[in-house]
Amino acid sequence: xxxxxxxxxDQSRTRSSGRWLYAASITLLCxxxxxxxxxxxxxxxxxxxxxxxxxxxxxxxxxxxSLQFFAGFRGMLEALRNSIVVALLTMVMSVLIGAPAxxxxxRFEFRGKELFRMLILLTRAFxxxxxxxxxxxxxxxxxxxxxxxxxxxxxxxxxxxxxxLITFSLFSGIPVELEEAAWTLGCTRLTAFTKVVLPLILxxxxxxxxxxxxxxxxxxxxxxxxxxxxxxxxxxxxxxxxEAPMHLKFAGGFILxxxxxxxxxxxxxxxxxxxxIANR
Amino acid sequence: MNARxxxxxxxxxxxLFLGVFFLYPFVLxxxxxxxxxxxxxxxxxxxxxxxxxxxxxxKNTMLLAxxxxxxxxxxxxxxxxxxxxxxxxxxxxxxxxxIPLGISDLAAGIIWLAIFEQSGFLNSMMxxxxxxxxxxxxxxYQNPGIVFLxxxxxxxxxxxxxxxxxxxxxIGLIPKEYYExxxxxxxxxxxRFRRITLPMLRPSLQxxxxxxxxxxxxxxxxxxxxxxxxxxxxxxEIYAYQFDLQxxxxxxxxxxxxxxxxxxxxxxILRALRVPKGATI
Amino acid sequence: xxxxxxLAATAAILFTTAPLQAEVLFWSTQARPVEEAQAMRxxxxxxxxxxxxxxxxxxxxxxxxxxxxxQAGSGSIDLLGALHGNFSALDPETLMDLxxxxxxSKSETxxxxxxxxxxxxxxxxxxxASYIMAANKEALxxxxxxxxxDALTYDQLIAWSKAVHEAxxxxxxxxxxxxxxxxxxxxxxxxxxxYTNGVVRTFASDDAVVAWEKFRELWxxxxxxxxxFSFMQEQLLSGDAWIVFDHTSRLAQAFNERPDxxxxxxxxxxxxxxxxxxxxxxxxxxxxxTDAEGAKALLAYMLKPETQIATLKATNFFPVVDVDxxxxxxxxxxxxxxxxxxxxxxxxxxxxxLPAGLGDKGGDFNRVFVDSFERIVLARQDIRQVxxxxxxxxAAIMEETGAPCWAPDAPSEGACxxx
Numbered sequence: 017x018x019x020x021x022x023x024x025x026d027q028s029r030t031r032s033s034g035r036w037l038y039a040a041s042i043t044l045l046c047x048x049x050x051x052x053x054x055x056x057x058x059x060x061x062x063x064x065x066x067x068x069x070x071x072x073x074x075x076x077x078x079x080x081x082s083l084q085f086f087a088g089f090r091g092m093l094e095a096l097r098n099s100i101v102v103a104l105l106t107m108v109m110s111v112l113i114g115a116p117a118x119x120x121x122x123r124f125e126f127r128g129k130e131l132f133r134m135l136i137l138l139t140r141a142f143x144x145x146x147x148x149x150x151x152x153x154x155x156x157x158x159x160x161x162x163x164x165x166x167x168x169x170x171x172x173x174x175x176x177x178x179x180x181l182i183t184f185s186l187f188s189g190i191p192v193e194l195e196e197a198a199w200t201l202g203c204t205r206l207t208a209f210t211k212v213v214l215p216l217i218l219x220x221x222x223x224x225x226x227x228x229x230x231x232x233x234x235x236x237x238x239x240x241x242x243x244x245x246x247x248x249x250x251x252x253x254x255x256x257x258x259e260a261p262m263h264l265k266f267a268g269g270f271i272l273x274x275x276x277x278x279x280x281x282x283x284x285x286x287x288x289x290x291x292x293i294a295n296r
Numbered sequence: 297m298n299a300r301x302x303x304x305x306x307x308x309x310x311x312l313f314l315g316v317f318f319l320y321p322f323v324l325x326x327x328x329x330x331x332x333x334x335x336x337x338x339x340x341x342x343x344x345x346x347x348x349x350x351x352x353x354x355k356n357t358m359l360l361a362x363x364x365x366x367x368x369x370x371x372x373x374x375x376x377x378x379x380x381x382x383x384x385x386x387x388x389x390x391x392x393x394x395i396p397l398g399i400s401d402l403a404a405g406i407i408w409l410a411i412f413e414q415s416g417f418l419n420s421m422m423x424x425x426x427x428x429x430x431x432x433x434x435x436x437y438q439n440p441g442i443v444f445l446x447x448x449x450x451x452x453x454x455x456x457x458x459x460x461x462x463x464x465x466x467i468g469l470i471p472k473e474y475y476e477x478x479x480x481x482x483x484x485x486x487x488r489f490r491r492i493t494l495p496m497l498r499p500s501l502q503x504x505x506x507x508x509x510x511x512x513x514x515x516x517x518x519x520x521x522x523x524x525x526x527x528x529x530x531x532x533e534i535y536a537y538q539f540d541l542q543x544x545x546x547x548x549x550x551x552x553x554x555x556x557x558x559x560x561x562x563x564x565i566l567r568a569l570r571v572p573k574g575a576t577i
Numbered sequence: 578x579x580x581x582x583x584l585a586a587t588a589a590i591l592f593t594t595a596p597l598q599a600e601v602l603f604w605s606t607q608a609r610p611v612e613e614a615q616a617m618r619x620x621x622x623x624x625x626x627x628x629x630x631x632x633x634x635x636x637x638x639x640x641x642x643x644x645x646x647x648q649a650g651s652g653s654i655d656l657l658g659a660l661h662g663n664f665s666a667l668d669p670e671t672l673m674d675l676x677x678x679x680x681x682s683k684s685e686t687x688x689x690x691x692x693x694x695x696x697x698x699x700x701x702x703x704x705x706a707s708y709i710m711a712a713n714k715e716a717l718x719x720x721x722x723x724x725x726x727d728a729l730t731y732d733q734l735i736a737w738s739k740a741v742h743e744a745x746x747x748x749x750x751x752x753x754x755x756x757x758x759x760x761x762x763x764x765x766x767x768x769x770x771x772y773t774n775g776v777v778r779t780f781a782s783d784d785a786v787v788a789w790e791k792f793r794e795l796w797x798x799x800x801x802x803x804x805x806f807s808f809m810q811e812q813l814l815s816g817d818a819w820i821v822f823d824h825t826s827r828l829a830q831a832f833n834e835r836p837d838x839x840x841x842x843x844x845x846x847x848x849x850x851x852x853x854x855x856x857x858x859x860x861x862x863x864x865x866x867t868d869a870e871g872a873k874a875l876l877a878y879m880l881k882p883e884t885q886i887a888t889l890k891a892t893n894f895f896p897v898v899d900v901d902x903x904x905x906x907x908x909x910x911x912x913x914x915x916x917x918x919x920x921x922x923x924x925x926x927x928x929x930x931l932p933a934g935l936g937d938k939g940g941d942f943n944r945v946f947v948d949s950f951e952r953i954v955l956a957r958q959d960i961r962q963v964x965x966x967x968x969x970x971x972a973a974i975m976e977e978t979g980a981p982c983w984a985p986d987a988p989s990e991g992a993c994x995x996x
Contacts, residue, residue, distance in 0.1 A: 052407050069815075070816065072420040116306040116310075117309070117310040132307055135319070146544070146551055148638075152649075172317075173313065173317040182503060185502065205302075277398050413805070
C-alpha cells in the first residue's frame with residue numbers, strides 16, 4: 017500500500033466523501049433491520065394498555081407482565097428443549113446428507129443430473145401442509161410419530177435444497193485446479209477434499225447449517241401435526257399466536273425470535289472466520 | 297473408487313431421503329389432482345382456474361415476486377460487496393444484517409402490522425412529527441398501492457438475508473488478487489464489480505435467485521397479516537381449498553400449477569446464469 | 578468446525594427423556610388464544626383426576642392430524658373438541674356413537690344437530706356462544722334520536738355510524754372482514770334473516786338485493802381497514818373502531834380490560850325481524866381412541882355444571898346444560914350474556930339455526946357468502962348480477978348434499994331450493 021505517498025488533495029476529498037457515504041449506507045441498512053425489531057421489543061415490554069394506545073411511545077416502559085405470563089406457562093421449557101433437539105438434528109442431517117450431493121453436482125457430469133436438480137428444487141415448490149397428511153399416516157404406521165427424530169426428518173427435507181444448492185454453488189466457486197494440484201502432490205481424492213476443499217467451504221457449510229436450524233425452528237405446520245406429547249416451541253406457541261391478544265402476540269413473537277438470534281450469533285464466527293483463506 | 301460411479305454414490309443419500317419423505321407423499325397428493333367426480337379428469341384444474349379469484353391471486357403473486365426479488369437481489373449484492381470491503385466491525389454488521397433469517401414469516405407479519413396499522417408506529421411517528429393531523433388508514437381497500445408497498449417492504453425486510461448469506465459466502469471465495477490486479481490497472485469500483493464480482497459470483501447468484509424465486513411463489517403469512525382479504529395470493533387459495541373447503545383434490549391441482557410456475561422460472565434462471573463445470577480461473 | 582463434540586453431547590443430554598404420560602389427549606380447535614388455553618388447563622381441566630393434555634390447534638393441523646390417525650387406524654387423540662361445522666365435515670362413521678353415555682345438552686335443537694344426520698349422538702354439545710354488537714361509550718352521544726340501543730334497526734345503525742363518521746372524520750364501524758374474521762356468519766345469520774327471512778331460499782331474492790344495498794351503505798361508514806380485522810376486541814381497545822359486530826368471545830378482552838368503556842347490545846333488526854344465530858361447539862370421541870374409558874370420563878366431566886361454569890369463565894362460551902350462574906363472572910361474560918338474553922327475548926327475534934346437512938360442503942357454503950361480499954362490497958360489482966351468478970354455486974351445493982332447509986327458511990322436502 018503506497019497510496020499514502022501519492023495522495024492528491026482531490027482524491028482524498030472524493031475518497032473521504034465516498035467513505036462517508038459508505039458508512040452512512042451501512043448505518044442506514046443496519047437501522048433498516050434493527051428498527052422493526054426494536055419496535056417488537058417495545059411492544060413486548062409494554063403493559064397491555066400501552067400496546068393498544070395511540071400515539072405509541074418509542075421508549076419501552078419495561079413492563080414485564082407479558083413475558084411473565086409466558087414464564088408461568090406449563091410446558092414451555094420442555095417445548096423449548098424439543099425445538100432445540102429437532103433443529104440440531106435437522107442441521108446435522110441436512111449438512112451430512114446434502115454436502116456430498118452439492119459436491120457431486122459441481123464436479124461431475126452425469127446422466128440424470130438435471131433431473132436430480134429439479135427433484136431438489138421441487139421439494140421447496142410444493143406446500144408442506146398438503147404433504148403432511150400422507151407423511152403423518154406413514155409416521156404413525158412406522159412408529160416415527162411424535163418423536164423428535166421423525167419431525168427432524170421432515171424438516172431435513174425442507175432444509176436439504178438449501179444445503180445442496182449452497183454447497184453446490186460454493187464448490188463451483190473453488191477451482192478444480194486446486195484439487196488437481198493436491199492430487200499431483202500425492203493426495204487422494206478424499207484427502208485432497210478434506211485438506212484443501214473442506215476448509216474453503218466451511219463458511220458455506222455454516223450458512224447451510226444456519227438455514228437448516230432456522231427453517232426447523234420456525235416450521236409450524238408439520239410440527240403441529242407430527243408432535244403431540246413432544247411439542248416444539250413453535251407448535252406450542254406460534255400456531256395460535258395470531259389469535260392472542262395484542263400484547264401477548266408481541267411477547268410470544270419475541271420469545272420465538274430470541275433463541276434463533278442467539279444461535280445465529282453463536283455461529284456467526286464460523287460463517288466468516290475462514291474468510292479469504294484463498295487469498296492470504 | 298470408480299469415477300463414473302462416484303457421483304451417484306454421492307447423491308444417493310439425498311435421493312433416497314427425498315424419495316421417502318418428499319416424492320412418496322408428493323405422488324400420493326399429486327394423484328388426487330387428477331381425480332374428478334367421474335374418475336380421471338382435468339376437472340380440478342378447470343375448477344381452480346375458472347374460479348374468479350384465480351387470475352387475481354396469480355397476478356398478485358407474480359407482481360409481488362417481480363417487485364420483491366429484484367430489489368432483494370440488488371440489496372443483497374450491495375450489502376455483500378459493502379461488507380466485503382470492511383475491515384472493522386464486519387462480524388457485527390453481518391450479524392445484524394442476517395438477523396431477519398431467524399424470524400419466521402408469522403412473526404414478521406406481526407411486527408410489520410404493528411408498524412402499519414392505524415394506531416401503529418408509523419402513524420405515531422407521523423403524528424409526533426406533525427406530518428399528519430391524525431392516524432392515516434394505510435392498510436385499507438382504498439389504498440391498494442400502500443397495501444402492496446407495505447407487503448413488499450415487509451417481504452424485503454424478512455427475506456433479503458437469505459440471499460445475503462449465500463452471496464457473502466460466495467464472494468468470500470473470489471481471490472483478492474483479482475481485485476488488486478484490477479486496481480493496479482485503474483479499474484473503478486463499478487468496473488471491478490461488473491467485471492470480477494458478478495461473473496465470479498455466478499454460481500451463488502444462481503442459487504440465491506432460484507431459492508428466493510421458488511420461495512416467493514409460496515409467500516403467504518406476511519401477506520395475510522398485512523393485506524388481509526385485499527391481496528389474495530396463490531398459496532392462500534391453496535390453503536383455503538385444503539382446509540376451509542376440505543377439497544384436497546382442488547388444493548393439489550392448484551399446488552401443481554404453482555409448482556409448474558416455479559419450474560418454469562427455475563429453468564429460465566438456470567439458462568440465464570449458466571454455471572460452467574468446475575468454474576475455471 | 579464448531580465443536581461438533583459439544584453439540585453431540587448436548588444432543589445426548591436432550592434426548593434421554595421420553596415422558597410417559599397416561600393423560601387423556603384433548604385435541605381441540607377451541608380456546609386457542611394462549612390465555613384461554615392456559616385458563617382451560619389451569620381452571621377447567623385441572624379438576625379432572627386422571628390428568629388432561631389439552632392441545633388447541635388451528636383447523637388445518639387439527640383436521641390433518643385427525644385424518645392421519647383415522648387413515649392409519651390408530652393414534653393418540655382421545656377426545657375431540659370443535660365447532661359444529663368442524664364435526665359436520667367429518668364422516669359420522671369415524672366418530673363413536675355417544676348415546677349410551679347418558680349426557681346431552683338441555684336443548685333438543687342442539688342434540689339433533691349433534692346427530693349429524695344419523696340416529697345417534699355423534700358429538701355431545703359442549704358450549705355455545707353467539708354474535709353480538711359492542712360499542713365504545715364515546716359513540717353513544719351520536720345515537721340517532723329516539724333510538725333504543727337494545728332495539729336498534731339496521732337503518733338506525735347506519736345513521737349512527739354515519740353520525741360518528743361525520744363527527745370524528747373517521748369511519749368507525751368495525752366489521753371482522755379479515756382472513757380469519759367470521760364475516761360469513763353475519764350474512765348467513767344476521768343480514769339475510771333480518772331482510773329476507775331466509776338464507777338459502779331467498780339468496781337471490783329482491784329482498785336480498787335490498788339487504789346488500791343496506792350493507793353497502795353501512796360499509797361507507799366502516800373502517801376501511803376492516804379487511805384486516807379478525808378479532809374486533811383489538812380495534813375496540815385501540816379505538817380504531819367504535820361500533821362493532823363479532824363473536825362474543827372475540828369481544829371478551831375489551832370488556833375484561835376496560836369494563837367501563839364499552840357496552841354490549843343485541844344485533845339490529847330489519848324488515849323481517851332481528852336475525853341472529855348461535856355458535857355451537859361439541860366434544861366427540863374418534864373411533865381410533867386409545868383410552869376410551871378416560872375419554873368418556875373426561876367428556877362427562879366437561880358437561881358437569883361446575884365445569885361448564887369454569888369453561889364459561891375461561892372461554893366466554895356459555896353452558897349447554899342447566900346451571901345456576903354465580904355472581905363472580907368476568908365483565909365480558911356479564912355483558913355478552915345480557916346482550917344475548919335481550920336479543921333472544923326481543924319481540925321481533927328471528928333466530929336462525931346452524932347450517933345442517935351440508936357435510937364437507939360447509940366451507941363451500943361459506944364461500945358463496947364471502948365471495949358475494951367481496952364482489953358486491955369490495956369490488957363494487959352489480960348486486961343483481963353477482964347474486965344471480967353465485968346462486969348457481971349455492972344451488973349446486975344444496976343439490977349435491979341434499980340438505981333440507983333450516984330456520985328461518987321455510988322447511989323443504991328434499992334439498993333446500995334456491996328460489
